[in-house]
Amino acid sequence: MMQSTLPYLSLAIWLPILFGAFILAFGRDDNPGLVRGVSLLGSVVSFLVTLPLIQKFDNAAHGMQFVEKTEWIGRFNIFYHLGVDGLSLWFVPLTAFITVIVVISAWEVIEKRVSQYMGAFLILSGAMIGVFCAVDAMLFFVFFEATLIPMFIIIGVWGGPNRVYAALKFFLYTFFGSLLMLVALLFLYNKSGGSFDILTWHKLPLAMGTQILIFLAFLMAFAVKVPMWPVHTWLPDAHVEAPTGGSVVLAAIMLKLGGYGFLRFSLPVTPDASHYLAPFVITLSLIAVIYIGLVALVQADMKKLVAYSSIAHMGFVTLGFFVFNDMGVQGAVMQMISHGFVSAAMFLCIGVLYDRVHSREIADYGGVVNVMPRFATFFVLFSLANCGLPATSGFVGEFMVILGSVQFNFWIGLLAATALIFGAAYSLWLVKRVAFGEVKHPHVAALADLNTREFLMLGVLAIAVIVMGVWPAPVTDTLQTSVADLLKHVSVSKLAQ
Known part of the structure; x- marks a missing residue:
């Protein structure tokens, strides 16, 4: 396994979730333009942090790369364990890219509950990326259901x-x-x-x-x-x-x-x-x-x-x-x-x-x-x-x-x-x-x-x-x-x- 210097996978998962949670908490329907702007910023930043995965990926390496592993629920031996290989690599930037497109597509179309709409998609993006990155089965299941x-x-x-x-x-x-x-x-x-x-x-x-x-x-x-x-x-x-x-x-x-x-x-x-x-x-x-x-x-x-x-x-x-x-x-x-x-x-x-x-x-x-x-x-x-x-x-x-x-x-x-x-x-x-x-x-x-x-x-x-x-x-x-x-x-x- 190749250990990551920066937590690229965690950034790819949690940045859209945090932006989504922020929009849900503070987004106001009387100012939808600001909500759309913050949503676009969140989705673009989340996409940009996935690009180093492609650049730094070693095509000849075996096993998982960009590995992150931290104990999560020690009593049941459950770890916050992330990694990608060739099978999962491209789905991470693809998910983030599609989220950017979705935010742009809704720019003028969604007029009611804009903050909830944008927030839901950003949180969904982070959860889906989590599925592709999880190496711990329980972590996979949590993201899969989320x-x-x-x-x-x-x-x-x-x-x-x-x-x-x-x-x-x-x-x-x-x-x-x-x-x-x-x-x-x-x-x-x-x-x-x-x-x-x-x-x-x-x-x-x-x-x-x-x-x-x-x-x-x-x-x-x-x-x-x-x-x-x-x-x-x-x-x-x-x-x-x-x-x-x-x-x-x-x-x-x-x-x-x-x-x-x-x-x-x-x-x-x-x-x-x-x-x-x-x-x-x-x-x-x-x-x-x-x-x-x-x-x-x-x-x-x-x-x-x-x-x-x-x-x-x-x-x-x-x-x-x-x-x-x-x-x-x-x-x-x-x-x-x-x-x-x-x-x-x-x-x-x-x-x-x-x-x-x-x-x-x-x-x-x-x-x-x-x-x-x-x-x-x-x-x-x-x-x-x-x-x-x-x-x-x-x-x-x-x-x-x-x-x-x-x-x-x-x-x-x-x-x-x-x-x-x-x-x-x-x-x-x-x-x-x-x-x-x-x-x-x-x-x-x-x-x-x-x-x-x-x-x-x-x-x-x-x-x-x-x-x-x-x-x-x-x-x-x-x-x-x-x-x-x-x-x-x-x-x-x-x-x-």
Whole structure:
């Protein structure tokens, strides 16, 4: 492990939480401009402190880097133990970056309870970064559960007409899965002789039956979070009712907590069960990729279409994890990072239209390019990235997962590749019906193009999508050592130890 000189990870976690708490305590609705300014300052500073992680990260080093470890609850051997490796590194700046975008996106849109809205997102940002940095399992669980509270409030307070139903469904689904994970964590704590250290758990010799039960407990928690078919039904409701910022964070970051959980817990703690149950997980992943892609095709609501496309894209992620080769796992992580940019951009584009027309129905649009050419340019770019166009970030991860799947089994790779057709179908059909054609509605003819704020937030995301698409090396280089170590560990049977 590489010890950190400065507590970069603690700064990344606690700076947004402290800014959020300050805004909640002292922010006043009669001065929303000041609240917005402090929120933007907090989010930008929180993002800037994550950049040294990328600069100082040693791609060749094994194990955790930037480690911080302090006793937290000594009686139960629980530590405030933080660290990142190649698997978790990029999610820290990605989370902070998306938070900056969310604050900018809400600048003129949120007019009531501005301090509570901004404070909730900043606190949520810190909690999500905590999940990616935690090396102590109980610390991981605390942050994992803490993310539910701000998102529950965001959907329930600033959401649409059915916001309470959607918020409760989101909370109950994810909380139920987490209870089973807690049981698994406590079992592993006792099995390891009283340690919550995740890296120690990776070395535990567990019988196959035990591994399968633990794997299934983790699967329930992480599958709901991803979400995998058939426990995905909470996501479209949550997206439709959530405000734009809520949808952005939910798709860009919160879904990744489940995917990350597979990498940190399921695969290394229960490697034999992972191999044994891989056909089951691959089947669920292919159903998500193919069936959910078809479901996306028939959606009349733009948000629902993009929500279902998120489920299909996350199917590529879980597929990549369980083909057990470098290409598949690296591609899955690349897909998670890319989806963070692309899904955020798609929901922001829908938010731009909704702010003007107050409708998400595809039928209420058409010919937008005639009155909003700058917006249509971004919308087409992000839609093409969503369906995996080469030279965009969306292509890199999906292509690597398909290559890894072909190495594992040709027919699985072929089925995964056919899903790209469905992705192109629903993405391009959305563009055709919303952006192109003649202007059919008077409210579309009256639309104003992007203002400076909107152009800035979409422009930054467009740069990220294109740069990652044409130059993925900075990300793949940081992944190689950690992915190789993980696969080497997973390939060695614990039953033979």
